[in-house]
Amino acid sequence: MIIIAGTLSVNEDDRDAVLAAAKDCMAGTRAEEGNHEYVMSADPNVGSLIRLFEIWEAEENLAAHRVADHMKAFGRATKGMFTGRDIKIYGISGVTDL
Numbered sequence: 001m002i003i004i005a006g007t008l009s010v011n012e013d014d015r016d017a018v019l020a021a022a023k024d025c026m027a028g029t030r031a032e033e034g035n036h037e038y039v040m041s042a043d044p045n046v047g048s049l050i051r052l053f054e055i056w057e058a059e060e061n062l063a064a065h066r067v068a069d070h071m072k073a074f075g076r077a078t079k080g081m082f083t084g085r086d087i088k089i090y091g092i093s094g095v096t097d098l
Contacts, residue, residue, distance in 0.1 A: 028070030034061025
């Protein structure tokens with residue numbers, strides 16, 4: 001299982017447009033094989049940050065996601081809006097309820 005988590009930096013003026021484009025991206029991603037969770041959300045304390053959190057079953061699912069049509073559409077819709085990113089990929093060996 002793979003977890004991806006981090007932040008995407010945007011100009012504050014572009015944040016709402018990025019989040020609007022993210023709705024279709026999230027819907028498409030959540031329908032993908034091997035996806036357990038996918039969310040982009042505004043950081044309530046920092047207007048220029050969008051938080052990203054994903055859970056994938058396997059690397060091959062993530063590889064297919066990267067070239068999916070809804071990801072390409074998201075990239076076109078948000079071109080030039082991101083000013084940075086800090087995203088990490090975590091490989092995990094198991095999950096236990098808290």
